[in-house]
Amino acid sequence: MALTITDECINCDVCEPECPNDAISMGEAFYQIAPERCTECVGHFDEPQCVQICPVACIPVHPDFVESKESLWAKYRRLQAEAGKPAVDQA
Numbered sequence: 001m002a003l004t005i006t007d008e009c010i011n012c013d014v015c016e017p018e019c020p021n022d023a024i025s026m027g028e029a030f031y032q033i034a035p036e037r038c039t040e041c042v043g044h045f046d047e048p049q050c051v052q053i054c055p056v057a058c059i060p061v062h063p064d065f066v067e068s069k070e071s072l073w074a075k076y077r078r079l080q081a082e083a084g085k086p087a088v089d090q091a
């Protein structure tokens with residue numbers, strides 16, 4: 001599943017550099033997550049890094065982007081290939 005950032009975001013800036021997929025960027029009023037780049041950290045970490053670090057717990061699952069583990073792994077492999085980086089094997 002891709003995650004999303006709600007308007008409870010306080011723009012503290014700490015999540016953006018933690019994302020291994022460069023999925024987080026500043027939006028019009030608060031930070032946002034590009035769903036096509038969010039793998040829920042699959043392929044990189046056991047837990048979503050943005051959720052772990054967010055001080056106000058404003059990063060739920062995006063209701064419109066519910067994805068299986070398989071599809072998250074496929075997204076991870078696509079992103080790695082686009083970046084010219086090797087991909088680790090699926091756990």
Ligand code: SF4
Nearest residue numbers: 019038040041048050
């Ligand atoms: S869950 Fe991982 S990939 Fe998705 S936005 Fe957060 S840090 Fe980035």
Ligand code: SF4
Nearest residue numbers: 009010012013015054
């Ligand atoms: S860590 Fe949470 S509060 Fe801080 S910028 Fe990211 S989403 Fe917003």
